Amino acid sequence: MMHVGALLEFSPSKATSKDFSRELREELSALARSVTVASPWNQRLLHPEMLTNPLQAWVPDEHFDLEYHVRRSALASPGDERELGSLVSRLHGTPLDFQRPPWEAHFIEGLEKKRIAIYFKVHHALIDGYTGMRLLSKSLSTDPNDLDTPLFFARAEGERRREREEQVPTLDALLHAVRDQIGVAKDIGRALVKVVRGMRDHGPKLALPLQAPRSVLNQKISRSRRFATQQISLDRIKRVAASAGGTLNDVVLAICGAALRRFLLELGELPERPLVAMVPVNVRPKDDPGGGNAVGAILASLATDVEDPRKCLDAVIASTKRAKEQLQGMSKGAIMQYSGLVLAPLMLSFIPGAVGRLRPAFNVVVSNVPGPETPLYFRGWRLDEMYPLSIPFHGYGLNITVQSYAGSLNFGFTGCRDTLPHLQRLAVYSGEVIEKMERA
């Protein structure tokens, strides 16, 4: 169940074909007979039966079955956000098939106001969520009158093999960096010893600054998922950030914190001590001569013990400031050691039986990644919203990934269906919190 996803919602325009649905069906039928699918979309595992085979490799799928990977779906009436949420939750709750290139795209019709949506899903071993979002964005057009946009999988890219130009602070980048540092997850025992030794070398500065309380977010999870979304204008968040003297990311964390507070209060499950978020960030290490950045993990208080939204925001700002100062005083090696320490419990979650016995190192992952800045179009359909879906882990049943797009921040809440009922409310509360912060 290590797949990430994206939900894209589009509105029609004057340029949009009235017969889009029929044309898409015909196009897909025609493509199914003769399509050249570009890398990475045509890549499957050489040894799907044995994922840890040392000779594992990605190879082109000789029997690529387009109709399997690209599907048309529709919402049951009335086609509102609830129906969309429940379809996308279901689709995100089924595993991908490793006998094939591990991705699926679903064109969804039957949305209210004649809108359409695309749900896209890919195993993070093929491409990470951020790269997936970038490939999808790049396959769209910036021109509302471009009616010939090809479908993303038919574009030559070769992106997967290319090095990323810039370090983007994603959970995936963190996991990769930490894995390079401490080795693969199956050596986690030895890795932890290494992390603890590294801590000693770097002195007391590497101790975890916060202690996360036990919470309902930190249980063994099921296979099923819930997904909920919220879109907030970037301007509103920037204004709140400026008036409080914090960053945009601080406001995102405070929104998540205040919404989680209300959500958990209603469930009767709010811990006394504040929830702690693990946040991937970019930092400039003190020993990097090239002035380059490194991705590191910080732990930030979500100030869920504070009721007043403004005070909550202040507490978050103070917490992230301390955490970033700590990281910036470190060498690149120390940053990785520290991030390894923070992430070790997440990697431990792959070991059966480990969850529940360990105290959580943090309660929730909140990650904020940059997205396209200008409005995008698909054959005249305007992309209104673009939400990332990520991976809950055993012990870490909620992931909040936020992505910017054309003047808005798009919050994607991916949670375990069984340990986090009513996840939709968390999304709704996030939208209400920003109003309270503006007033405060």
Add this chain to the structure above:
Amino acid sequence: MMHVGALLEFSPSKATSKDFSRELREELSALARSVTVASPWNQRLLHPEMLTNPLQAWVPDEHFDLEYHVRRSALASPGDERELGSLVSRLHGTPLDFQRPPWEAHFIEGLEKKRIAIYFKVHHALIDGYTGMRLLSKSLSTDPNDLDTPLFFARAEGERRREREEQVPTLDALLHAVRDQIGVAKDIGRALVKVVRGMRDHGPKLALPLQAPRSVLNQKISRSRRFATQQISLDRIKRVAASAGGTLNDVVLAICGAALRRFLLELGELPERPLVAMVPVNVRPKDDPGGGNAVGAILASLATDVEDPRKCLDAVIASTKRAKEQLQGMSKGAIMQYSGLVLAPLMLSFIPGAVGRLRPAFNVVVSNVPGPETPLYFRGWRLDEMYPLSIPFHGYGLNITVQSYAGSLNFGFTGCRDTLPHLQRLAVYSGEVIEKMERA
């Protein structure tokens, strides 16, 4: 992937509510808050993580999540048979979750002519396909004006624990009978020795009468499924049967044979020797003092080497006659030994690596079960068609299950998506074959 299913298609009537979709949504929301789900629908495994646990048992699910089990879906436009087939194929191609009661029901809207459909899926360890169909049928009404039919899972039944009144010749009944005789699948090595010894005891009569050719139907299968359907009037089949001096089941087999011949010819994959079907039948053993029936397996030639439809039917009739005569001359014990011999390769298919190395004992399972005789209704919606979905096995990638309903025979073709492309054609050809037989 050991689940069976059913596809039910309904037409609206004057009595049908115009707001059916909204009312269903509201009803399901209300039920989700407070529903008493009857046995077996509330039963889950006690040890879902370890299916072979010797203390395995069915227990009530304390956290029954109705919205997980009962779902509303819609077809992408135009909502034709092809879209319905592709949705049902997808739904049948995902495994059930053993952490919950292993069943799902999908109410499907967006069909052409304002029709609706229900797709239902259950693990055969909870209830077998025939019992599932019977429970679904019993939950419907014989009265077109009964608008209060409760949803099937809210009806008190306790059916699963009840003994079946009559022996119905299903694949499941066969598998159970054979398992009682030769033990569980993991002891298959010893079981086969037992079967071969039994053969010796019963003499040469127990030798398999037919040798099945290798074919594309008999490969290792994938996780994905294709499903196709055909409905033929019972009267037409009866007339053909009477004029040829065969049974209804003979005509069903001949239809499957002629359609498979054309399907495989087009794929360039028709074996020289005729395909062999394994058919569960009811027989009266010679030693049963009570005159009771036993379920046995016969092997019948599908006469796919014969082009002329009438000659094909004659060849099938001769083949099933011989096979049934052989069985009727046996004691009940011998029938079970013989059926064990026939089914052993199907049970061997659970053993990794066994498929492909063994010659198939037969090519396809064709099973024909009785269904409701009078038209049924769900809140004024008339049930037009009712198709069974069954289980393909490794080495046996196609299952044809036929069920009667209110004057029609409903053919459900469940196949492996990857080894059997264009399965839809097989269904179409079945409908055309009967015309040729009528003319002949």
